[in-house]
Amino acid sequence: MDPAAIIAALLALGGAVAAVSLRNLIHCALCLVLTFFSVAALFLGLGAEFVSFAQVMVYVGAIAILIVFASLMTRDPGTDPARAHEPRAIRPWPLGLGIAGAVTGVLLACVGSSRLLPDVATPAxxxxxxxxxxxxxxxxxxxxxxxxxxxxxxxxxxxxxxxxEPRRPDQEVGR
Amino acid sequence: MTPLQRYLVVSTLLFGVGLAGALTRRNAILVLVGIELMLTAANLNFIAFWRYGPNPESAAGIVFTLFAIAVAAAETAVGLALIIKIYRHRRTTNLDQMDALKG
Known part of the structure; x- marks a missing residue:
């Protein structure tokens, strides 16, 4: 990997972490745009120009904008205070992080120890x-x-x- | 570590971040963001394997990625439309409060 690819990879990972961890939805969408741009740069470095441009057009141009629109059209009022103190059967944060960490660890171990991967790059x-x-x-x-x-x-x-859908007067529309 | 393995490590970490986001966040839109990150990691894997595989002159790897991007776009459009529909109905995007099958 050349330095440009390393920078793009770091930006992609940092943007991804920010996109799933920030509180403000709009900030999340913008960090997602950063990740998609960096992955497009990685594609460019790998010699897949057309996929890179398709990535920018589809992901940055369409999907990120769709996510921004959706977060503008929905407003999360937060957890209902009446239901905030309900006991949960499982605690979601450690469980989700643990599962994701376990999957990532298994995949990294597989990538590190695999003998099937070709080790010489053929000329592109x-x-x-x-x-x-x-x-x-x-x-x-x-x-x-x-x-x-x-x-x-x-x-x-x-x-x-x-x-x-248009509301019919005879039908009681929920909330 | 070969160049292919470095790219695979990057895509694995991207996948892990996306999976963690999809599993831990309670806003439905952010769960969709996590799924997008996982799909992007898969695309990065496709391109890396195509580039460092035995025959990078073949178009199959690129074509596969293009189709994956198109399917991801369709999935996001329908997913966000569903989220907006549920929001109109129940006034929330919190997944913990979408716990009723009754409309």
């Missing part, structure tokens, strides 16, 4: 965007069409879910 001759487009339109055309269908269905589904 990354496919150009032109070749990528030709592959997408010939060999992977069925997958491309299915993804297009999936995106259309997801868009329609999201609109149908989020649209505000």
């Amino acid at each position: 001759t990354a496919p150009s965007v032109r070749e990528l487009g030709q592959e997408l339109m010939t060999r992977y055309v069925v997958a491309l069409e299915v993804v297009g269908l999936l995106l259309t269905a997801a868009m329609i589904g999201a609109v149908v879910l989020a649209v505000r």
Whole structure:
């Protein structure tokens, strides 16, 4: 890894930690943008230019903005004071951190001890965007069409879910 | 440590942070943020394996990542629409208070 990749990796990890640990939702979304940009830089360093630009456009341009919009449209009033003192069966913080730490530890041990990984880097001759487009339109055309269908269905589904339904006067709408 | 292993360590840590966020945060939007971080870590793994694998001239690794990004976008759109719908109905995004099956 060259120094640029190390900096990008550190920024990605720091942004990720901030994105899941800060209290303000907008700050979380902005730190998420930092992480996505850094991962896009990592992709650039690995020679995957098109994926890097797709990452910036989709994650930074669409998903992060969606998350900002969603956090603006919802306002978390915090825990209901009447229910704040209910005893919990399990304590969520240590349990979640413990599970995540255990999974990370197992994965790190696997990465560190694996003998299956190739240890010499073959010289990179990354496919150009032109070749990528030709592959997408010939060999992977069925997958491309299915993804297009999936995106259309997801868009329609999201609109149908989020649209505000008109209130009927005879029906008592909950709260 | 080979370069591939360094990238795998970075993606593992990213995955761990995302998993910790998805498991410990109680705001539904932040759980979705954690899931996005895990998906990004998976994409980083794909690209690292493609680059340091036996044949980086093949387009398969890049195409796989592109499809993963598209599916992640669809998942986020539907997930946020569900969160907004639940918020309209129950006036909360706290997962601990979304504990009723009755509407």
